[in-house]
Amino acid sequence: CGGTWMVDKKLIEAGNWEELARLTREAVALVNE
Numbered sequence: 001c002g003g004t005w006m007v008d009k010k011l012i013e014a015g016n017w018e019e020l021a022r023l024t025r026e027a028v029a030l031v032n033e
Contacts, residue, residue, distance in 0.1 A: 004012060006027075011020055 007020060007023060011023075
């Protein structure tokens, strides 16, 4: 399934894994509230 539909395609194409990880942590924190 993956989650490519949830993030800006440009982040993936640029290989900006640090920003993708940050966004993931932010999303997980929001879910856990």
